[in-house]
Amino acid sequence: MTSTEAVSTIFVPYGQGRGRGLDEAELGAHGVEVDRLVALGLPVVPGVTVPVSHAASLVRPDLASAALDLLQQVAGRRFGDPEHPLLIRLLASTPSGSAGIPVDLPGLGIISGSVPALDDLVGSGGAIYEVFAAVIRFVGEHAAGIPGDDFAEAEYIASAPAERVAKFLALCTDAGFPFPDHPAEQLARAAEATLRRWASPRAGRLRRRQGLPEDLGFAFHVQAIRVGPPQTCGYGVAESRDPATGTFAPTGTFRRSVRRMIAEDRPGEPLDHLPGGRDLLVSTLRTLELHMRGAAQVEFEIRDAELALLAARRVERPAPRTAIRLALDLAEAGIIDDVTAVGSIRTSDIEALLHPQLQLTGGETEFASGLPASAGAAVGRIALSSERAVEWSEGGDPVVLVAEETSPGDLPGMLAAKAIVTVRGGLAAHAAVVARGLGRPAICGATAVRIHKAGRTVASEGQSLSEGELISVDGSSGTIYAGAVHVIPPQPGGDLEALLRHADRVRRLKVRANADNGRDAALAIRHGAEGVGLCRTEHQFLGDRLPLVRRYLLATDADEEAAALVELAAAQKEDFLDLLTAVGNRPVTVRLLDAPLHEFLGEQAHEVNPMLGLRGVRLALMRTELYPAQARALFSAWVDLAATGVTPQLEVMVPLVALAGELASAAQHIRRAAAEVEASTGVAVPYTVGTMVETPRAALIADQLAGIAQFLSFGTNDLTQLTYGFSRDDVEAQLLTAYTEQKLLPVSPFASLDPDGVGELIRTAITRARRVHPAIKLGICGEHGGDPASIELCERLGLDYVSCSPSRVPGARLAAAHAALAVAAT
Ligand code: PEP
Ligand code: MG
Numbered sequence: 001m002t003s004t005e006a007v008s009t010i011f012v013p014y015g016q017g018r019g020r021g022l023d024e025a026e027l028g029a030h031g032v033e034v035d036r037l038v039a040l041g042l043p044v045v046p047g048v049t050v051p052v053s054h055a056a057s058l059v060r061p062d063l064a065s066a067a068l069d070l071l072q073q074v075a076g077r078r079f080g081d082p083e084h085p086l087l088i089r090l091l092a093s094t095p096s097g098s099a100g101i102p103v104d105l106p107g108l109g110i111i112s113g114s115v116p117a118l119d120d121l122v123g124s125g126g127a128i129y130e131v132f133a134a135v136i137r138f139v140g141e142h143a144a145g146i147p148g149d150d151f152a153e154a155e156y157i158a159s160a161p162a163e164r165v166a167k168f169l170a171l172c173t174d175a176g177f178p179f180p181d182h183p184a185e186q187l188a189r190a191a192e193a194t195l196r197r198w199a200s201p202r203a204g205r206l207r208r209r210q211g212l213p214e215d216l217g218f219a220f221h222v223q224a225i226r227v228g229p230p231q232t233c234g235y236g237v238a239e240s241r242d243p244a245t246g247t248f249a250p251t252g253t254f255r256r257s258v259r260r261m262i263a264e265d266r267p268g269e270p271l272d273h274l275p276g277g278r279d280l281l282v283s284t285l286r287t288l289e290l291h292m293r294g295a296a297q298v299e300f301e302i303r304d305a306e307l308a309l310l311a312a313r314r315v316e317r318p319a320p321r322t323a324i325r326l327a328l329d330l331a332e333a334g335i336i337d338d339v340t341a342v343g344s345i346r347t348s349d350i351e352a353l354l355h356p357q358l359q360l361t362g363g364e365t366e367f368a369s370g371l372p373a374s375a376g377a378a379v380g381r382i383a384l385s386s387e388r389a390v391e392w393s394e395g396g397d398p399v400v401l402v403a404e405e406t407s408p409g410d411l412p413g414m415l416a417a418k419a420i421v422t423v424r425g426g427l428a429a430h431a432a433v434v435a436r437g438l439g440r441p442a443i444c445g446a447t448a449v450r451i452h453k454a455g456r457t458v459a460s461e462g463q464s465l466s467e468g469e470l471i472s473v474d475g476s477s478g479t480i481y482a483g484a485v486h487v488i489p490p491q492p493g494g495d496l497e498a499l500l501r502h503a504d505r506v507r508r509l510k511v512r513a514n515a516d517n518g519r520d521a522a523l524a525i526r527h528g529a530e531g532v533g534l535c536r537t538e539h540q541f542l543g544d545r546l547p548l549v550r551r552y553l554l555a556t557d558a559d560e561e562a563a564a565l566v567e568l569a570a571a572q573k574e575d576f577l578d579l580l581t582a583v584g585n586r587p588v589t590v591r592l593l594d595a596p597l598h599e600f601l602g603e604q605a606h607e608v609n610p611m612l613g614l615r616g617v618r619l620a621l622m623r624t625e626l627y628p629a630q631a632r633a634l635f636s637a638w639v640d641l642a643a644t645g646v647t648p649q650l651e652v653m654v655p656l657v658a659l660a661g662e663l664a665s666a667a668q669h670i671r672r673a674a675a676e677v678e679a680s681t682g683v684a685v686p687y688t689v690g691t692m693v694e695t696p697r698a699a700l701i702a703d704q705l706a707g708i709a710q711f712l713s714f715g716t717n718d719l720t721q722l723t724y725g726f727s728r729d730d731v732e733a734q735l736l737t738a739y740t741e742q743k744l745l746p747v748s749p750f751a752s753l754d755p756d757g758v759g760e761l762i763r764t765a766i767t768r769a770r771r772v773h774p775a776i777k778l779g780i781c782g783e784h785g786g787d788p789a790s791i792e793l794c795e796r797l798g799l800d801y802v803s804c805s806p807s808r809v810p811g812a813r814l815a816a817a818h819a820a821l822a823v824a825a826t
Pocket of ligand 1: 534714
């Protein structure tokens with residue numbers, strides 16, 4: 001092929017690729033990108049692409065020379081003009097853009113005699129020598145095969161850039177490869193170096209590791225870079241959005257002088273200092289955002305006070321605040337619709353905005369890790385007992401409660417602590433459930449941690465920390481760091497709520513919260529909960545109130561039991577009033593007592609297997625005054641509140657049912673209480689009765705239960721425990737971690753609902769229940785109610801609502817919208 005043919009048929013000036021019917025397979029990713037920029041009318045550094053199938057031809061000096069002729073034409077300038085000098089930049093791009101070894105040589109075309117004058121013009125004290133040295137080394141190593149160590153040695157001896165150039169040139173001459181002093185020859189040699197390096201075994205291995213084809217090709221791009229005095233020339237990078245606020249406010253840096261091959265550590269200048277002003281940059285980023293439908297990032301050069309783009313890309317993973325503001329802006333501008341805006345935000349973005357985060361720098365000392373049981377982050381002094389946590393926190397010190405596991409008696413310590421770490425327990429164990437309810441970051445099942453109570457130390461894998469020392473807890477990743485890591489506070493802001501309002505219009509599933517008291521319910525409602533899906537009444541007896549429930553559970557005769565119950569019910573009425581007041585006219589599901597005895601009685605629980613023992617409805621059928629007393633407290637609280645005009649929609653729920661008869665008896669107890677309250681107050685309290693589906697048998701007899709219940713709520717913590725036979729308190733940290741590592745399980749079934757087993761039981765239950773009672777209300781209140789993948793399964797199963805801890809409500813609103821979109825798309 002002649003050079004004239006090459007110019008007219010092979011080389012593609014920037015912006016002409018698509019017009020010639022070429023795509024990324026020929027133009028490479030960069031060629032397509034610049035085509036788009038030119039089509040958008042944006043200023044682009046002039047360049048020529050040598051397509052993939054002809055890339056090898058650039059090693060011919062005559063064709064390299066023809067490429068430069070064409071480049072001079074499109075650039076409107078000539079090489080070798082000392083007044084208006086040009087440099088050549090050579091880059092390569094593969095069709096996918098993910099080249100095995102990218103090449104970016106910004107300093108071709110420097111003639112050795114012109115270096116001092118050029119360096120003076122640029123005025124940066126050696127920058128031209130540096131880029132020239134980098135080119136000589138690259139070409140010398142890869143085209144002439146001079147060992148890299150020789151260059152490294154020469155570089156070590158010659159620290160001044162000018163001296164380095166002289167040494168590198170001498171190395172080439174000594175190796176029988178005098179470095180060419182002509183731009184076209186340099187370009188041809190640089191192309192050869194790139195091709196040889198691409199063909200090396202090392203590059204092949206790298207491609208294999210990246211899953212790229214062995215024979216992957218690339219296009220060359222040859223750009224004309226103008227260099228000049230620092231007052232009018234330089235280069236920089238910019239992003240369209242301010243990372244702190246997410247708003248459209250271009251930020252970036254600008255450096256005078258010439259681009260080097262490696263990132264520079266000298267500080268840049270703000271964009272306000274751009275020669276020629278920043279208006280064109282701002283309008284360019286605006287155009288790019290609208291075109292890319294995303295945050296834009298550009299590399300640019302300033303040439304004679306004019307902006308020209310070197311590269312532009314969409315920011316693939318913008319910071320959460322940016323992603324949300326951008327989605328709202330694009331929707332407001334009519335570029336995307338609300339549904340696309342909602343679909344573009346991940347639930348993890350929301351979590352990051354709602355919870356504090358650790359600002360990790362990479363220099364932290366990891367102490368231990370465990371299950372990420374409750375999102376957020378905190379720093380505090382290690383407290384090895386609930387009492388110590390309370391004492392130090394009252395003294396003004398932030399504390400992290402570190403315990404083997406927690407029980408209801410630890411509530412004061414958990415409330416006092418900024419974060420909770422337990423050695424044992426899983427995602428559905430007491431510590432995790434309570435921490436999520438309280439909105440405290442927590443890590444459970446940190447099995448490598450050893451607590452030495454006597455020595456007041458905690459150890460993990462060779463490190464030891466004393467009680468009182470600071471640790472940092474990342475409940476979102478499950479990592480504990482020694483010492484204090486900076487914590488970034490949560491900043492939800494109005495944008496998040498605006499986005500969630502879009503999500504609310506998209507979703508079908510209702511979102512409720514698991515809240516045990518007025519404070520949690522109020523928080524949940526502020527987060528957008530549409531009601532309370534689970535009030536665990538036994539949680540009203542944690543901490544100081546524990547003796548009340550203990551006295552009742554340990555009563556040995558009817559009189560003792562009755563006396564304890566009177567106190568218990570009185571305390572509960574206050575709590576109910578508080579809860580119902582916060583709920584307002586919304587629905588609220590109050591679950592009657594389900595107190596696993598080991599949690600409430602500790603050593604005094606005489607059961608070998610308390611999770612399968614006298615819990616839930618079983619206790620209520622042995623102690624037949626329990627549920628009526630609770631129900632009376634609830635109904636009386638409702639009557640008091642109704643007098644003020646507020647009428648919550650009461651749903652009374654019976655836990656751990658396995659027999660239809662259990663539910664029928666408990667429903668009778670509840671009805672009895674309602675009749676008694678009506679007799680004493682004259683008010684017929686409206687309420688419905690339903691049951692949790694927590695045992696596999698309950699799921700299988702859901703038709704029988706639906707004959708009695710007006711609603712069913714799937715308690716998937718227990719349902720998972722009982723379906724697998726996995727103890728929710730014991731197996732997660734060790735067994736399930738090993739199982740997921742061995743790929744026996746994709747994820748813990750306590751974190752994400754198992755679609756095949758537990759999900760199938762739920763599906764069966766729904767079908768059977770609806771056959772008997774088509775309008776029966778169906779929800780989920782296990783911890784899965786806040787997990788995005790589980791929420792999608794709930795949407796597919798056709799549940800009416802999900803219920804999760806208050807802090808997970810915003811994420812659940814978005815996840816429910818995503819679920820509706822996913823189902824609509826299938
Ligand atoms: C459940 O089992 O899913 C549930 C919500 O109840 P708890 O966690 O209180 O046992
Ligand atoms: Mg349960």
